[in-house]
Amino acid sequence: MKLRLRIWRQAGAEDKGKMVPYVIDGISEDASFLEMLDVLNEQLIAEGEDPVAFDHDCREGICGACSLMIDGQAHGPQGATTTCQLHMRQYSDGDTIDIEPWRAGAFPVVKDLVVDRSSFDRIIQAGGYISAPTGTAPDAHAVPVPKPDADAAFSAAACIGCGACVAACPNGSGMLFMAAKVAHLGLMPQGQPERHTRVLGMVAAHDEAGFGGCTNTGECSAACPKEIGLDVIGRLNADFRKAATRAA
Amino acid sequence: MAVSGVLLVLFIIAHMAGNLHVFEGPEEMNAYAHGLRTFGEPLLPHETLLWIMRLGLIAAAVAHIASAIVLTRRAARARPVRYAHRRPARGESRHAAATMRWGGVVIVFFLVWHLLDLTFRTVNPVKDAPDAYGAVVASFTPERWPVTVLYLLAVIALGFHLRHGIWSAVQTIAGPDHKWRKRTQIIALAVAVIVSAGFAIVPLAVTFGLVS
Numbered sequence: 131m132k133l134r135l136r137i138w139r140q141a142g143a144e145d146k147g148k149m150v151p152y153v154i155d156g157i158s159e160d161a162s163f164l165e166m167l168d169v170l171n172e173q174l175i176a177e178g179e180d181p182v183a184f185d186h187d188c189r190e191g192i193c194g195a196c197s198l199m200i201d202g203q204a205h206g207p208q209g210a211t212t213t214c215q216l217h218m219r220q221y222s223d224g225d226t227i228d229i230e231p232w233r234a235g236a237f238p239v240v241k242d243l244v245v246d247r248s249s250f251d252r253i254i255q256a257g258g259y260i261s262a263p264t265g266t267a268p269d270a271h272a273v274p275v276p277k278p279d280a281d282a283a284f285s286a287a288a289c290i291g292c293g294a295c296v297a298a299c300p301n302g303s304g305m306l307f308m309a310a311k312v313a314h315l316g317l318m319p320q321g322q323p324e325r326h327t328r329v330l331g332m333v334a335a336h337d338e339a340g341f342g343g344c345t346n347t348g349e350c351s352a353a354c355p356k357e358i359g360l361d362v363i364g365r366l367n368a369d370f371r372k373a374a375t376r377a378a
Numbered sequence: 379m380a381v382s383g384v385l386l387v388l389f390i391i392a393h394m395a396g397n398l399h400v401f402e403g404p405e406e407m408n409a410y411a412h413g414l415r416t417f418g419e420p421l422l423p424h425e426t427l428l429w430i431m432r433l434g435l436i437a438a439a440v441a442h443i444a445s446a447i448v449l450t451r452r453a454a455r456a457r458p459v460r461y462a463h464r465r466p467a468r469g470e471s472r473h474a475a476a477t478m479r480w481g482g483v484v485i486v487f488f489l490v491w492h493l494l495d496l497t498f499r500t501v502n503p504v505k506d507a508p509d510a511y512g513a514v515v516a517s518f519t520p521e522r523w524p525v526t527v528l529y530l531l532a533v534i535a536l537g538f539h540l541r542h543g544i545w546s547a548v549q550t551i552a553g554p555d556h557k558w559r560k561r562t563q564i565i566a567l568a569v570a571v572i573v574s575a576g577f578a579i580v581p582l583a584v585t586f587g588l589v590s
Contacts, residue, residue, distance in 0.1 A: 149462050199463070201463050203465055230463065233460065235457065235458050300453065301456060301457075303456065342457070343452050345453075345475075346550070347542075349468070351470070352470075360549070367552075
């Protein structure tokens with residue numbers, strides 16, 4: 131199929147950047163979206179032009195490296211999938227596709243469609259972990275976990291840290307990402323000792339990084355490729371209230 | 379945002395319910411207005427309750443607007459470059475991004491008119507303060523139909539504001555799970571519809587001659 135693409139090109143962090151039109155032909159409907167970009171890049175390289183920079187790694191929806199705002203939707207039109215899981219059968223011959231990077235002050239553009247998501251790492255460093263002794267792994271059933279808690283924690287742990295929630299949020303907030311980590315660890319017995327310092331530290335790092343505030347519009351959850359629900363934000367709010375009251 | 383919002387919602391429900399006294403006739407309506415001023419007398423000074431409520435309301439409104447300004451400025455800084463391709467919202471409060479901030483501004487402008495109209499009576503033909511009933515009837519006479527339209531627009535903006543605001547406040551303060559969040563959203567919609575309808579019915583009733 132033949133497609134018209136409009137892609138955000140920006141040579142570097144300080145460059146102004148603009149949407150640049152491209153035409154690409156002979157794309158198979160079985161190609162993935164990223165393979166379509168690979169074909170475009172081969173074409174650009176053959177023409178002696180600079181290929182489009184975009185993030186990708188596992189290409190099977192589990193690493194969280196790929197991003198892309200496709201026609202104004204994080205990870206494209208298909209629900210519950212990452213960009214690498216999107217296939218060209220979603221499109222028809224002659225379609226125009228707009229491709230932009232995640233837009234957030236906390237995710238500065240490095241080049242073209244690649245953004246720097248290290249602000250997420252700083253949020254994790256501020257409390258998104260448990261302190262555990264090193265050595266042999268303990269028996270899996272050494273600490274009993276109620277089944278509903280294990281299931282809820284697992285759903286929250288499905289977060290791959292891709293940043294679609296921030297990209298989709300009208301406030302540019304990283305609340306869903308942060309709340310997924312707080313809910314995941316806070317539901318487990320191993321996460322209890324640091325439960326209060328975790329939520330206070332992560333919220334402070336989130337605000338420090340320049341993310342916006344959460345106003346509960348729910349755009350994050352609708353865009354999340356792992357379908358993480360707003361209930362994790364409820365948990366974060368409840369944990370934050372308790373932790374802040376205790377700290378005061 | 380959430381705590382001041384809850385206080386304002388409680389006020390707005392009481393205000394809406396109080397307005398319905400207009401359907402009982404001039405005596406009951408004016409007696410209700412008089413009662414608000416003389417509540418607790420002679421033990422308490424004149425208008426004690428009214429002034430406690432007014433000061434609380436002003437504090438809540440100031441806190442609410444200040445929080446909204448902080449959130450809006452943070453949001454603007456958090457997305458310095460906007461998307462070239464934008465799509466309609468698809469989240470659980472898909473109207474919120476479009477209606478909360480602008481709707482809030484509409485409500486503030488409406489409030490200025492509303493206070494000049496029915497509290498200070500600057501733009502109301504009935505200057506006699508105890509005659510609340512007369513002022514309401516004079517405000518919404520058919521000849522003053524633009525006033526009725528203004529009130530209806532404000533009430534619609536308020537309805538949208540409440541649908542998102544109520545469940546969002548509960549989400550912020552209580553942190554409900556999935557089941558309770560869905561229930562809160564239904565309650566928020568019900569309160570929004572009831573409050574909007576309760577407010578809208580008074581100017582409509584006067585304009586269409588059911589109350590005169």
